[in-house]
Amino acid sequence: DVKVTQSSRYLVKRTGEKVFLECVQDMDHENMFWYRQDPGLGLRLIYFSYDVKMKEKGDIPEGYSVSREKKERFSLILESASTNQTSMYLCASSLTPRTSGHASTDTQYFGPGTRLTVL
Amino acid sequence: DAKTTQPTSMDCAEGRAANLPCNHSTISGNEYVYWYRQIHSQGPQYIIHGLKNNETNEMASLIITEDRKSSTLILPHATLRDTAVYYCIVKSPNSGYALNFGKGTSLLVTP
Numbered sequence: 645d646v647k648v649t650q651s652s653r654y655l656v657k658r659t660g661e662k663v664f665l666e667c668v669q670d671m672d673h674e675n676m677f678w679y680r681q682d683p684g685l686g687l688r689l690i691y692f693s694y695d696v697k698m699k700e701k702g703d704i705p706e707g708y709s710v711s712r713e714k715k716e717r718f719s720l721i722l723e724s725a726s727t728n729q730t731s732m733y734l735c736a737s738s739l740t741p742r743t744s745g746h747a748s749t750d751t752q753y754f755g756p757g758t759r760l761t762v763l
Numbered sequence: 764d765a766k767t768t769q770p771t772s773m774d775c776a777e778g779r780a781a782n783l784p785c786n787h788s789t790i791s792g793n794e795y796v797y798w799y800r801q802i803h804s805q806g807p808q809y810i811i812h813g814l815k816n817n818e819t820n821e822m823a824s825l826i827i828t829e830d831r832k833s834s835t836l837i838l839p840h841a842t843l844r845d846t847a848v849y850y851c852i853v854k855s856p857n858s859g860y861a862l863n864f865g866k867g868t869s870l871l872v873t874p
Contacts, residue, residue, distance in 0.1 A: 648806075675860065687807075689861040702861060734806050738860075750856045751797070754806035 647671070648755035650735050656761045663722040665758050667735030676718035677736040677752065678702075678710065687734065693718055725762045733758045767851045772869040775845075781838040783868050785851030788832040794855045796827060798836045799864070800847040807850065807864070810836065841872045 651666040669676065677692040679702075689702030691710040699710050707729060711719045718737075722729055736752040768786040775781040787796065798810040811818055811825045813834070818825045824837040838845055850867040 677860065686866065687862065687864045692860050694860075700860075732804075736806075750795075750854070751809050751812065752862060753809060757804070757806045759804070 648735055648737055648753050650733075650755040650758050652758050653756060654759050654761075656763065657722075657725050658763050659726060661722075661725050661762075663725050663760065663762075665720040665722075665733055665735075665760070667718045667720070667737075667755055668716055669718075669737040669753070670716065671737065671739070671753075672715065673737035673739050673753075674715075675738045675752075676712065677738075678708070678718065678720045679734045679736065680704070680731040681734055681757075682731050690720065725760075727762050729760065730762045731760060733760055767853055767865055769849075769851055769865070769868045771866070772871070774871050774873060775838075775841045777843055777872055777874050778840055781841040781845065781870060781872070783836040783838075783849050783851075783870065784833065785836070786833045787851070787853045790831050790853050791855070793857070794853045796825065796831075796834050797852040797854060797862075798823070798825065799850045799852065799862075800845075801850070801867070802844075802847040810849075841870075843872050843874065846870060846872045 648669045657663050675694050678690045679687045681687045688704050690708050693699045693712040696715050709721045734757045735755040738752045795812050795814050797812040799807045801807045810822050813825045827834045848867040848869050850864045
């Protein structure tokens with residue numbers, strides 16, 4: 645089974661702090677994603693990465709950066725946390741290489757989520 | 764990606780089949796139907812996907828109408844642990860990376 649793990653289930657930080665959320669997958673997937681989920685807004689894509697050291701902005705990248713130094717690990721960084729970044733953060737991974745189009749490997753597998761509260 | 768329409772909520776008695784409908788009348792030829800679910804305070808979980816044939820796995824069955832404009836996810840013997848929000852997503856493998864989860868159907872399985 646695919647396993648995606650996230651460094652923390654719950655996190656409380658103060659405004660202005662630098663926050664690191666880490667995600668690790670054990671299935672050698674090329675693609676990794678960071679979403680945030682808020683009531684009434686659904687899941688929104690922050691960033692994704694299709695290869696080591698490669699990244700692309702999603703729908704809401706402002707206030708966030710990412711790092712992917714190894715294939716299995718994808719980090720989300722909040723440079724200076726703000727209260728409007730209080731949310732559930734979800735990491736996902738998928739196998740599809742960027743140039744292929746196979747639905748079976750397009751499936752995304754999610755981690756358990758990190759509920760971040762910024763005070 | 765095509766838009767999907769799902770009922771807001773459904774109830775199902777434990778042990779009975781749960782049939783969750785999804786309308787995707789604007790689906791195009793290369794778009795697949797995916798189902799995910801999200802149990803409260805957990806990450807979404809992939810259930811099943813299909814293109815035009817019916818599909819079955821250890822979790823569920825997916826029935827897609829011949830015109831592909833709608834589909835039904837079937838949980839054959841619902842348990843209390845199946846209480847979750849179920850999302851129907853239509854996506855082409857080449858249409859980008861993000862999944863549009865929409866609002867989904869909140870399924871409550873009762874004893």
